[in-house]
Amino acid sequence: MAADLVNWIGWLLSAALGLWLLVRLVAYLRLQIPRQQALVIKIDRVLPQTQCGKCGYPGCRPYAEAIAAGAAINRCPPGGHRTIVALARLLNEQPRPLDPAHGDIEPSQVAFIREDECIGCMKCIRACPVDAILGSGKLMHTVIASECTGCDLCVEPCPVDCIDIIPDLEPAQVSLPHRRVDNPLDELEAQP
Amino acid sequence: MPFDDFARLILAQAFTNNIVLIQLLGVSAFFAFSRDLRQALEVAVFSALLLLVTTAIGMPLLRWGLHPLGLRSLDLVLLAGLGAGLTRFFVVWVESHLPLSRRRHGVGLYLAGSNGAIIGFALQSSRAESPYVLTLIAALGTSLGLALFLIAFTALRQRLDKIDAPTAFRGAPLLLISAGLVAMSLMALRLPA
Amino acid sequence: MIVNKRLLLRAKHGAFSRAGGMKLTSTKAAALRCGISSMPPPPRLFLEVADHRSRPAALLVKAGDKVRKFQQLSRTVDLSQAPVFSPLSATVAAISRDAHTRRTTIRLDILASDENAESETLPPLTDYGSLTAAQITERIAILGVSGLGGRGMPVAHKLAAAKKRRVQQLIINAVESDPDISADEAMIRERSKAVVEGARILQRASSAERCGIAISKEKKAAIAALRAALAGSDIELLILPTHYPLGEEHRLIYALFGTETAPSASILDAGFLCFNAATAHAVALAVNRGEPMISRIVSVDGPTPLRPQNCEVLFGTPIWHLLEVCGADPAQKDRTLINGSMRGQLLENTQAVVHSGVRGVRILDASELLQSDELERNCINCGHCVSACPVNLQPQALFRASRARDTFQLAALGLEDCIDCGLCDQVCPSHLPLRDYFGAGRSEMRLWQGSVDRADHFRNRFDAHQARAERKLRRPQSVALAARQSDSKTEFSRTSAKAEIAAAVARVKARRAERAEDQGSPRKDDD
């Protein structure tokens, strides 16, 4: 009698456990679908938004779409190692060093117009993807440094080559006080 | 069937007879392992489902279809085909619903990794003489063991990434040592007292 | 005056020990033995003015100028920065800017005679009740009163932020739970009237419904002084048990009202506003007497040659000058700790000066000096830090993630919610310098967050750029489309002809406008 009872309790408990697992799983999968739909947005958030096109795509969003479709994650020089590590983590891949075909990693930079040489042709203003250049026809232009992404898209159109790309701020460094274990960021930075 | 036998069967299949660690089927799942618990959970669930479905379909096909006809040599071919077909079906579903998995090229690869376990179990059960229902229960236990193993191992791997191990042992060596220690402990559970 | 006894009752039933944190051994008694000592003015003061958003601060003086006591030295752009005042009559000896720390330092050589001292103050008030909340805030802003609790946020800035939200409860925080800082306690003992006055002013300025002064129960003399000052007032006296880190505002609000607020978020969102007791005192001085903020009380503590005391110190006084005046041995310069043992930092720059964020300085005892390299062992996962953490973080996991520079895991584990109380560091049986690791992890996180914020900004600008380009493309088409639609609807008539002409003119105009825009003013109709 008691044995029967325990038997039944056991069955009931395992049935309940199974049911609970099933319900949790279905709920999880349903939650997963909208989560994952936002993949392009997630990738785009990690990219530096310089819109420089060095990756070979016309802007950061197109590159994010390409990554979602399978493009390599190591094509973004302005993002540097941190962007590669972030993308690798997001997509669960091994971080790879930056593809040298797309440029080298540089510290944060901004464009600078040598104002006495500027002829006021408006060409750089039209080229700037983030409207960081101020000026009007036949008048001198200048770069709003805080809005400049340093994408160097304005350099090429300038007919008199009066635009320089200069380093913005000295790169910030984080120094860990003590022992540090191996991590993808250090590995990437250690590579020649 | 008394619950006692049921519980024993499930526990034995999940732990002491663990398909990966003891029977060494689908060990390739180790190498395809991710650090991402979310992905591990997905793969674990799909592997478990695949194992159940493949066994449920493949075992009767083999036992009551091929074996009476004397076509035992075709066992593996049929099961591989069945497993591949079902995997494909799952992969298509996953990729259409979970785009992140598609980008990661993951699910297909990971499922292929555990395919050894899936086909292996179906093959074993078709050769054994246990009744159909018992086989299904054993399949349930096996798939639970597989899923638990996949998930726990991913969590373990996350921890392994953060430890201060000697350089020579980082990554795969420690992964294999850990798997070996777990396998040893499961084998120890099967020792005669 | 109402005394809230509920809290002590809760403490009796162990609510506070369950809520994390712990009781610490206090070393305040030595410094509290004497009253507030005032320090002779130092020969030189170094006033620091921080840059305002990557722009050097606007100074009102140049090198060589003579300045009077209370004279304003820097101008501010908005409320997020407080102006700087000269604490004494002096000569501006030099002005230098450090690009790395982004601070401008004004060196003042103090003049011996202190003539026409009070000439720069605002006229004193007899009754602040005649002022509106906005006027009080303005007066506080002009006089440059900053918070003295450690972060040094301008009071007017906080009040302005509070104005946008409904503040239900104002708390004057006199808890000071650090075991080795007693500046607030010493101040309240002597100046409780001004503190209560400041609390009233702040209540009026923030339009808070209720106001309370929170203090921990072991500060008996301070409580007595407050009781006397509060007689007949409707300001509540909230007496808390002695428990670290109850002085942290999020924990304080939880202890007082049971409202949990995430430490990464502002307590204003929950309707609370919190000021330090010393801040309230400074507010009272500024509003009533019209004096700008030029000094604060600093707790000084250390081994024997030094006399532990609470000193009223002018801003800009070099910390080591202060310590030497108090009797410290100059050979111990490399072991100066500011702001207490729990949350403090070792002073790396021996030239550092007292500013509004320096609550206490302490010279470490020889027995406290530990070379962490010798002592630091491996984390053994013992979980002592987990049970000590008052905000339920997992310091051991944060430590591993910091060590591996894993920004994402640090964020997921909630490093932003760490209140930096230092308890995990103290209880760690392996003597890991956890706070140092978290500091490194935090700067790692900020670095990444900064680039993400920048990227968001650029994305917005790029999206606006794209949207405008699209509008530009679409405009002529839509005009043409409208014309064609009106064409198909009606037959030829005078009115329809007129419409057609108007449409043509509009088309030309649009084209001309577009051309003009291409060459000339680009932002005419977009901004």
Added chain:
Amino acid sequence: MPLVTPWSRFVQRQADSAAWQRWTCLGLLAPTALVAATTDAGFLANLLLIIVSALAADAIAAWLRGISPGAVLADYSALSFALMFALTLAAEAPWWLGMSGAVFGLFIAKQAFGGHGEYLFQPLAAAYVFTRLGFPEFSGPSLMDTATAALCADIPATALIALALLTGALPLLILKAVDWRIPGVVFLTLILSLALSRSIDPPLWAFNTIIFTAQPSLLLVILFVATDPVTSPVTARGRSLFALLIALPMAVGAWTVDLTTAMAIVLLANFLTPLIDLMCRPRIFGHQNRGSVFLD
């Protein structure tokens, strides 16, 4: 400037992990002495050999990694390992068995993972399971369990050893070096299961009527091996769950519980520890929900 940490005089009881290991060694002295008294001198020779090889293994590993061996030996973890490992050996164990077990445990299960604090599987459990699987012919019940010589008048030697183990673990529990929840939950589960199995007639489950005085080795596993903080979860909930995971297989009796099974179960529970840690993170103060298991 060398980094200096203010050692707090404010925390009322400053804990020290090396002191905990010293207490562990001290607590193991009495059981070791009792076992030595009940057996011949072979045990002492074995013990010495294991201690020497354990210390040497740790020192060599440290030297290979370029760390000063003194710093590694100073945490006493090798010594406590050696003492416990000697207690688990069987009477018929040859001299090289203990040595190889110690080398395996310390090299593979401990130092390969990065030493004390970093390992994921309890080295002692790993070493024991290794010797048991590798050399089954020498692995009878441990000396603790087979001690028969009567030391006091009527108390069996095993009971005395069990008592010594309990008292040895007491300081660790008081110092909170180990969490009381782990032995607590294990004992509670076992007692409950025992009560349950007695009350059901006929017994449905083959409950193990474990009498710990008959098997001090199990007590060693529960008090010293399972409670190792390095390989157990970190939160209170996690530790209770961990202890339940250890106790349930013992109680259910799917296996006959002897030292080998107990060690294997502990190793398996260690395998699940990272997952338990992820699942049992507490709700951060001021937040609505507990953090996600997935850490994102």
